[in-house]
Amino acid sequence: MAKEVYEIGEAPPLGEVPPKMHAWLIRSERFGQPMQAFQKEVVDVPDIKDDEVLVYVMAAGINYNNVWAGLGIPINVIKIRNKAGEPEDFHIGGSDASGIVYKVGKDVTTHKVGDEVVIHCGMWDRDDPWVTAGNDPMYAPSFRIWGYETNYGSFAQFTKVQAHQCMPKPKHMNWEEAAAYVLVGATAYRMLHGWPEHAMKPNDPVLIWGGAGGLGSMAIQIVRAAGAVPVAIVAGEDKIDYCMNLGAKGCIDRRKFDHWGMLPHWKDTVGYNNWLKGVRSFGAAIWEALGEKRSPKVIFEHPGESTIPTSMFVCDTGGMVVICAGTTGYNATVDLRYLWMRQKRVQGSHFANDDQSYAMNELALNGQLNPCMSRAFTYDDLPLSHQLMHDNKHPHGNMSVLIGAPDFGLGKTASAPSGVPKAKLPKGDTHDTPHPYPLSAPLPEVDGEMEEIEIVDDGAKVRERMHPGIISCSRDDSLGKAAKTMIDNDIHALVVVEGEKAVGVLSQTDIVLARQGRTVEDARGLTVGEVMTQGCATVDVDAPLSGAVSDMMKRRIHRLVVCENGKPIGVLSMTDLVRRLME
Numbered sequence: 245m246a247k248e249v250y251e252i253g254e255a256p257p258l259g260e261v262p263p264k265m266h267a268w269l270i271r272s273e274r275f276g277q278p279m280q281a282f283q284k285e286v287v288d289v290p291d292i293k294d295d296e297v298l299v300y301v302m303a304a305g306i307n308y309n310n311v312w313a314g315l316g317i318p319i320n321v322i323k324i325r326n327k328a329g330e331p332e333d334f335h336i337g338g339s340d341a342s343g344i345v346y347k348v349g350k351d352v353t354t355h356k357v358g359d360e361v362v363i364h365c366g367m368w369d370r371d372d373p374w375v376t377a378g379n380d381p382m383y384a385p386s387f388r389i390w391g392y393e394t395n396y397g398s399f400a401q402f403t404k405v406q407a408h409q410c411m412p413k414p415k416h417m418n419w420e421e422a423a424a425y426v427l428v429g430a431t432a433y434r435m436l437h438g439w440p441e442h443a444m445k446p447n448d449p450v451l452i453w454g455g456a457g458g459l460g461s462m463a464i465q466i467v468r469a470a471g472a473v474p475v476a477i478v479a480g481e482d483k484i485d486y487c488m489n490l491g492a493k494g495c496i497d498r499r500k501f502d503h504w505g506m507l508p509h510w511k512d513t514v515g516y517n518n519w520l521k522g523v524r525s526f527g528a529a530i531w532e533a534l535g536e537k538r539s540p541k542v543i544f545e546h547p548g549e550s551t552i553p554t555s556m557f558v559c560d561t562g563g564m565v566v567i568c569a570g571t572t573g574y575n576a577t578v579d580l581r582y583l584w585m586r587q588k589r590v591q592g593s594h595f596a597n598d599d600q601s602y603a604m605n606e607l608a609l610n611g612q613l614n615p616c617m618s619r620a621f622t623y624d625d626l627p628l629s630h631q632l633m634h635d636n637k638h639p640h641g642n643m644s645v646l647i648g649a650p651d652f653g654l655g656k657t658a659s660a661p662s663g664v665p666k667a668k669l670p671k672g673d674t675h676d677t678p679h680p681y682p683l684s685a686p687l688p689e690v691d692g693e694m695e696e697i698e699i700v701d702d703g704a705k706v707r708e709r710m711h712p713g714i715i716s717c718s719r720d721d722s723l724g725k726a727a728k729t730m731i732d733n734d735i736h737a738l739v740v741v742e743g744e745k746a747v748g749v750l751s752q753t754d755i756v757l758a759r760q761g762r763t764v765e766d767a768r769g770l771t772v773g774e775v776m777t778q779g780c781a782t783v784d785v786d787a788p789l790s791g792a793v794s795d796m797m798k799r800r801i802h803r804l805v806v807c808e809n810g811k812p813i814g815v816l817s818m819t820d821l822v823r824r825l826m827e
């Protein structure tokens with residue numbers, strides 16, 4: 245008689261689905277760090293729909309997604325699903341897997357019980373009008389990441405997926421290797437091949453950030469397989485061999501450069517020119533790594549804020565910077581002159597559709613893609629694997645965890661095709677940069693149907709916090725005179741007036757920027773009109789203070805001229821706000 249539940253590592257007879265299964269569950273009441281959030285439980289095996297299959301999971305891949313799901317930030321995945329009508333009060337994560345098909349829905353013709361598969365994490369409703377019209381499902385409103393945005397991921401004995409997610413498992417890989425590469429591999433494939441016109445072509449140089457990371461290690465191999473030329477960036481010399489063995493033509497240690505971060509202001513000639521020096525020497529390092537003076541046609545981006553100015557600069561005329569994450573921050577600064585004059589493209593990219601996932605998997609099947617599995621864990625250590633990721637102590641490459649496979653190294657049924665890239669990470673390798681922000685936090689919709697947005701505002705008005713009266717100067721005043729007025733009055737900016745109208749602001753920043761690259765005498769001799777910030781950022785005296793603060797942040801300025809009936813009557817400055825916070 246069929247058992248109620250099978251032990252971990254004890255496979256039910258092929259095709260027999262017990263009523264219950266072991267799983268690692270996340271529940272809202274224990275949201276927190278992975279060691280606390282994940283708990284073992286026994287739950288019902290889920291039913292499948294007509295287009296779905298039930299897969300007995302042999303091994304599961306580890307991704308950042310479920311570190312965030314366990315923390316409950318930035319979203320509570322359970323609450324969102326409950327709101328959408330799904331009753332389960334728990335989350336079974338896991339967006340990568342290898343396993344065996346145990347049951348198929350009645351409409352499934354592509355798979356049968358016993359098929360050994362790997363699973364891609366793109367799910368969508370088959371009757372979504374966008375999909376039935378033949379469009380890319382990656383833009384469909386029903387698109388979800390399996391095992392993060394959906395329940396019943398791979399951290400359980402059985403997972404429920406749509407048949408189209410299942411792809412043949414490479415016979416030369418063991419279960420844990422096969423569970424490691426699909427999410428990152430398919431994401432990298434879409435980034436590199438999915439944007440026609442700008443997709444890479446044979447012999448194109450391609451620059452890859454984080455060459456030893458999960459995405460980067462896949463990108464190097466996908467670029468190489470397409471006959472293009474990968475150049476990888478890493479932090480530290482020790483990962484260079486790893487990237488070269490995967491197929492990189494050259495490698496650059498980013499620690500030799502220090503021009504990272506947001507772009508200096510274009511008015512800051514010294515800062516900008518220093519940045520230019522840094523980025524040019526980085527460009528020269530690319531040529532050296534490549535062995536010829538050609539700029540990358542495609543830049544494979546994910547660090548974001550700290551590298552995007554460099555990526556935009558070194559990208560070839562007519563090339564593309566393609567980005568799937570903002571690991572170091574979300575504010576991308578771009579010198580638009582390079583964007584339009586050199587007609588570059590910045591392209592966002594997220595996971596992959598079926599065609600792209602299958603094409604990536606073909607590379608794995610025919611031995612052109614090493615899964616770059618750096619560490620595998622037992623079932624019991626699933627929370628630990630996530631904790632290491634949370635603490636940024638995990639190795640580069642891709643990690644997986646055994647679920648149904650009773651031991652490491654099982655599941656290989658054929659020898660590897662010749663030419664599989666071979667690479668070993670340096671011993672003791674761990675991450676040494678802060679862990680990334682979430683992969684796929686649902687973004688607010690225009691119609692605002694997602695989570696309620698709560699704004700705390702104490703109701704204060706600009707009038708209550710402003711500094712009354714304005715100290716002004718005129719366009720024709722010398723910079724020296726204006727600077728003296730500022731010092732004498734111990735203020736950080738002057739309002740530039742013409743008649744009764746405020747026509748601009750002269751701030752300390754404007755003066756400091758004017759001094760950059762000039763002698764003191766030359767700077768003193770300039771007129772206010774030559775240096776001031778044209779136009780005046782104003783706020784009405786009765787406007788809410790919170791709105792004024794947002795406006796300053798948006799414009800990256802420290803003060804607003806306060807007006808009543810259009811006439812300047814005072815100044816609201818960041819300094820005043822900080823001072824009054826303590827009152």
Ligand SMILES: NC(=O)c1ccc[n+]([C@@H]2O[C@H](COP(=O)([O-])OP(=O)(O)OC[C@H]3O[C@@H](n4cnc5c(N)ncnc54)[C@H](OP(=O)(O)O)[C@@H]3O)[C@@H](O)[C@H]2O)c1
Pocket residue numbers: 308427428431453454455456457458459460477478479480483498546547550551568569570571572593594595596640641675676677680681682683
């Ligand atoms: N949108 C999607 O579909 C999708 C899919 C998969 C992953 N992602 C996201 O993509 C990001 C990367 O994923 P992953 O799996 O490749 O992560 P990973 O294995 O942690 O690799 C990221 C690499 O980035 C490099 N890096 C870190 N800080 C950097 C900095 N300041 N400047 C330049 N490089 C830096 C690191 O290499 P070095 O320190 O050696 O330079 C690291 O190896 C994550 O945020 C992930 O959530 C998005």
